[in-house]
Amino acid sequence: MDRRFAILFVVFGAFLAICTGCKGFSQEPLTSASKGNSSKYTIGVEENSSTQEAVINQFPNAQIKQYPDLITAYFALQVGDIDVLAYNDIIITHTFNDSMSGLTFIENDVGMSEEIVIGMNKHSTIPDLKGIINRLIDSLNAAGTLSELNEHWHEKLKTNPLISTKESNSDQVLRIATSADVPPFSFTSENQIIGLDIDIVKLLEEKLNVKTSLIKTDRNKLVSKLKNNEADLIISAFTPTKKLQNEIDFSKPYYIGKTAFAIRQNDFTKEATLSKVPQMTYLEPKKPDEIYKLADLSGKFVGVQTGTTLDEQVQQLIKLPRIQYFTNIPEMTKALEQRNLDGIAVDYSVAEIILKHHSDFSILKDRLNKDEFGIAMSKNSPLKASIDSCIKVLQKKGEIQKIKDKWSKNKSAVRVIQQDWIGSDTLIVGTEALYAPYEFYQWGELSGIDIDIMYTIGKMLNKNIKFADMNFDVLIPSLVNEKTDLCIAAISITEERSNSIDFSIPYDKNESVIVVHTPQHAIERIGDSTGALSRFFQKIQDIFN
Numbered sequence: 001m002d003r004r005f006a007i008l009f010v011v012f013g014a015f016l017a018i019c020t021g022c023k024g025f026s027q028e029p030l031t032s033a034s035k036g037n038s039s040k041y042t043i044g045v046e047e048n049s050s051t052q053e054a055v056i057n058q059f060p061n062a063q064i065k066q067y068p069d070l071i072t073a074y075f076a077l078q079v080g081d082i083d084v085l086a087y088n089d090i091i092i093t094h095t096f097n098d099s100m101s102g103l104t105f106i107e108n109d110v111g112m113s114e115e116i117v118i119g120m121n122k123h124s125t126i127p128d129l130k131g132i133i134n135r136l137i138d139s140l141n142a143a144g145t146l147s148e149l150n151e152h153w154h155e156k157l158k159t160n161p162l163i164s165t166k167e168s169n170s171d172q173v174l175r176i177a178t179s180a181d182v183p184p185f186s187f188t189s190e191n192q193i194i195g196l197d198i199d200i201v202k203l204l205e206e207k208l209n210v211k212t213s214l215i216k217t218d219r220n221k222l223v224s225k226l227k228n229n230e231a232d233l234i235i236s237a238f239t240p241t242k243k244l245q246n247e248i249d250f251s252k253p254y255y256i257g258k259t260a261f262a263i264r265q266n267d268f269t270k271e272a273t274l275s276k277v278p279q280m281t282y283l284e285p286k287k288p289d290e291i292y293k294l295a296d297l298s299g300k301f302v303g304v305q306t307g308t309t310l311d312e313q314v315q316q317l318i319k320l321p322r323i324q325y326f327t328n329i330p331e332m333t334k335a336l337e338q339r340n341l342d343g344i345a346v347d348y349s350v351a352e353i354i355l356k357h358h359s360d361f362s363i364l365k366d367r368l369n370k371d372e373f374g375i376a377m378s379k380n381s382p383l384k385a386s387i388d389s390c391i392k393v394l395q396k397k398g399e400i401q402k403i404k405d406k407w408s409k410n411k412s413a414v415r416v417i418q419q420d421w422i423g424s425d426t427l428i429v430g431t432e433a434l435y436a437p438y439e440f441y442q443w444g445e446l447s448g449i450d451i452d453i454m455y456t457i458g459k460m461l462n463k464n465i466k467f468a469d470m471n472f473d474v475l476i477p478s479l480v481n482e483k484t485d486l487c488i489a490a491i492s493i494t495e496e497r498s499n500s501i502d503f504s505i506p507y508d509k510n511e512s513v514i515v516v517h518t519p520q521h522a523i524e525r526i527g528d529s530t531g532a533l534s535r536f537f538q539k540i541q542d543i544f545n
Contacts, residue, residue, distance in 0.1 A: 032107040033261045036084050037061050044073045044082035047220060050114050050239035051259055055086050058110050068220035069181060070095055071320055075299045077103075077264060088114060089260035090154065091237060094183040095320075103262045115253035116185070118200075119234030121226045122249055126174070129232065133251045136207055145203070146254055153184035153196040163199045172210045176201055177231040179219040181322075185237035185255075188323070191311065191473075197235045200254065216325075223248060291342055291516040294318055294366040300342035302514070303332040307473030309492045310345040313368040313512055327471055328434035329354075336361070336517055347371065347490060348511040349408060349449075353436045361515050368512035371492040374503030375454075378479045383427075383486065387504045390457045400507060403452045407437040416447040417455040423464035429454055430479070430487035432472040438490040450488045453507060476501055 030036055036043060037059045045052040047066035056064055065082055067073035070091065077085045084106075085092075092103075118133055126132070140146045178186045178197060186197040193214055205212045215231050222238065225231040226248050240250040291297055298319040304310040306325045314321050324341060326332040333354055335341045343364070346354070351363050375391075377383055394400045406414055431439045431450060439448040446467050458465040468484055475491065478484040479501050490510070493503045 030084060030106050030261075030263055032109045033084075033086075033112070034109050036261070039063065041083045042081070043084045043086055044076055045086050046070065046073065048223065048241060048243065050241055051086050051088070051112070053241055053243070054112050054114070054259070058112060068218070069179070071181070071299050071322060074103075074320070077262065080264075083263065085262045086112070086259055087262070088116075088182075088237065089258045090184065091182050092260050092262060094154075104265045106261050106263055108259055108261055112259040114239050114257055114259055116237050116255040116257065117240050117253050118251040119223070119226060119238045119240075119244075120249035120251065121229065121232050122247070123229060124232045126172075126232060130249050130251065132208065133204075133233075136204065137252050137254050139207075140200075140203065140254070149196050149199050150255065153199075163202045167205075167211065170210045174204065174208070174210045174212045174233065175215055175231045176212055176233045176235050177215045177217045177222050177225040178234070178236040179222060180216050180236075181219060182237040186235070188311075191306065191325075196255075197237065201235055291364070291514075291518050294364060294514065297321060297343055297514065301340070303335055303341045303344040305329065305332065305346075305472060307471075307475070309371070309494055310368070310512055314345050317366075317368055327473075328432070329436075330434055333358070333515075336515065339517060343514045343516045345512060345514055348513050349404075349437055350435060350490075351513050351515050352408060354515055360517060360519055362518055364514045364516060366514070368514065370509060370511050372506035373490050373508040373510065374493040374506055375457075376476065376479055376487040376491050376497075377485070377502050377504070378482065379500070379502055381485075381502055384502055384504065386461055387457065387486070390460045391505055391507045393460070394453070394456065395507070399456065400453060403456070404449055404508070406452070407447075407449045416442070416445060417452045419455055419458070419465060421459055421462070421464075423458065423462050426464040426466050427458065427485045428466050428468055428483070430468050430470055430475045430484040431489045432475065433469045435472075435490055439488075449508075450490065454486075454488050 030041065039061055042063040042065055043055055043059060044065050044067055045055050047068060052064070052066055055062075065076070067076060070087055073082070073085050073087070074095075076082050118137075120130055120133065137146075178193060178201075180186050180188045180193045182195075184195055186193060186195045188194075193216065198214075201212050201214070204210070215225060217225055217231075219236070222234045222236060223244060226234060234248075291300070294317055298321070300322060301324055302314050302318065302321045303324050303326055304314060306327055311323050311325075314323060324335070326335070329346065329350060332341070332344045332346075336344050337358065345368060348363070355361050355363065375387055377387070391400075431446070431454075433439045433441050433446055433448075435448075437448050438450045439446065441447065446469070451467070454465055454467075468478070470478065472489060475484075475487045475489055476497060479487055490508075491497075491503075493506060497503075
């Protein structure tokens, strides 16, 4: 071996050791769970779970680390903080599907299993709540309903058509805490919480003739909701523990599952390792709470506005994001400012306004998707043809671009168009005035790009415009229920929305981006050094090949 080759080999080996933390690859990988009962191994578990208690009993010699949820534990496994991850087998396999790499399951030869139950508030105002819940579970078991639910959700992960969506007329409300991050039991899809547990909630509503209210809560705060009397039940793949038995009540189990033991894939051969080197960019000097590219948001908290399409874009382009929903942009921006979020997904024009007020924020260079905005209206609205004609004229004359420039490029304050005409009748237009520069309040009046566009169209059609300010997620229902004639609020045109409403032709296009709490100069510096690092190791790979 010549000297140059030997030096490169040593450098490369040191690089891999640092990247992997050495710990996970310096010892022989486990082949079965029972071999983990050694001080050499660290096992990760979910805190305050029956799995945690069982692991402590079954593996007295191993080191145990607890984590608030599965995603946090998964990343601890990947970076070598733990050697084994013990978790419910159904949840872990549904969370990390075939598109996820890096996990191998070893034999559960210690016979560990876990019961999933409903957690109950000991001080609930509902009489005999525990007896009611247990009798319901008995009846569902006897009828085979629970088996049918298990079969459906393990195979399809889609809303169960056999479960009624009809709401109860009762005045009594059952408050149910769920984490919505444990598929197939409770998880979020298309802005809705669904799953086997949610089907049980619907059955509770039907059988007990009560209304139910879902309270989405971080997994490690579910018990606090009961203890603080903020919820009546926990239905969220919840497991009973001895530690909590004096503080809350537990139902009979409605599901009994196995514990899976996961380790990192043992694929660090010469060829496999070399193929991964160009992507190993996390040695760059960055602060723990700073984000430089989309990949850095894996497993991190990303804020999106309820009712938008941005959650789907985030899930498509970021690995295992922990999406947090907000009703408006100011609340989301404040959460990022306080570092309760790692990033927020917004339209580019909105991001520019946010950056004007936050010099320590920046926009990631990686983009999400491009959206087309349309004016929304009810199905088969007689207004569509005239609205489309107005937009075509305004685009041809460059008026829409002038309006956009007015609100985004002017350094001095500008005023919204004044309604100085008397129309033949009035159009009620829904909007959400918390999305600058499209719609927001300035000097006590509704202002922004969309407001000017709508006033301009109103004047062209000789219509008075009356705006109705409401939450974004009720705009479309307001059209369906004929409470508004039109809605304009930077609404993305999507196939799903077009099933229930109509859109005008697009009046604007915009990119979706991620805003992070990282100075722009840091992002530019890291971007350059990452490329250099990849090129350096590509040369090493070429030498080895």
